[in-house]
Amino acid sequence: MPLHYAGPKPMISQTGIEFDHNKEDKFVYMSFVAELIKALDHPYINDKRYIYTPAKAITDTDVILDLFKTYDPSLPNEIEDRKKMTEAEIDNEVEREKNNRLLLPEEREIYVKNIQLLRQYRINRAINKTVYYSGVFSLANIIHRGHISFITAPMLPVHFHVFHSIQGTLSKLHPPMSSNITIYEESGHLYTRLEIGSN
Template identity: 55%
Template sequence: MEYSFKYVGPKPLISKTGIDFDQNKEDKFVFMSIVAELIQALDHEYITDKNYVCNTGDRPLNSDAILGLIRKYNPNLTLEIEERKKLTEKAITDELDRANHNKLLCAEECQILVKNIELMRSYNIQRSINKSIYYSGINILAEIIKRGHIDTIISPMFLKFNHVFHSVQGVLVKLHPPIDSTIDIYEDSGHLKTKFTILHKV
């Protein structure tokens, strides 16, 4: 089965009075161009003690190119998407069940809440698809870093880079054995930069 990969928006907050959005829980789609570009930039043979420089962000990849890249590295992507989609659909079903049995709501409030949940069904499912693709990309990055024994990645201090580095950090520390890392922000020639340092154990 083929799934679409497109931006929908931040996490919806659904209630009996309407639908709001949590701007702090952005759609993972917005980080995927950075993830894909880092995969392309980092996946190559490395010479010990040599520094490598690459430019990202000059020509952001479109959604089809990103999806194709992730599929190339992860043949199980469709299965992972389907599993997360099922979990999301179950969560929606549970949410509807709770709404229909909420004794604190009057009939009209219950009807509005149920309608709002249904209204955001496809929105939430697309967010779950995007999340699967994002975390697949993050796992690919973690594997490239581990395999290449990459010690340091330096980027401009952009929030999207920092978000991606934090996600990779979370995957690395769960490996067996775990790989620790640090994320530091510093100034270089008047520009803020982020330094992602991977602490490989000997």
């Protein structure tokens, strides 16, 4: 199943559709997650520092999906489950708004049409979120297994977002792992650093 960029989170009402640009589609972060998996999944020698410079970003969605499935073989089932769940949620919204007596009949009609208009958009966003967190969970396990103490990357919003997701996932492992994100300057460039410890 091909992955597609959907867009920011939609806010749907009887008056129209707006987009929350602070809630970007997880699709935009998948490439960096794939790069981190490639960079981090290898044997480690104690106290050796590893530097990874990708030749080019991993942007082929088939390559990303195949990589994530290598670490999470149940991912296709998770995608299908998420798709069905999202479709059911949208169907419930449609029925709720069809019966919403607080709105005028024409407002109800517009609301339902707006929901239907963004049906595939929302399904794609939900699938992308499922795939993204599958990759992040795999990363957290690689970090745990490799006893990785820190990861540093240029300070870009994409990198910071992925580090934040990893941080949340590490805290949910058994046993949980504590972590801290810092931003620092070195030789005139900003970097972000995810420091990892165990609770």
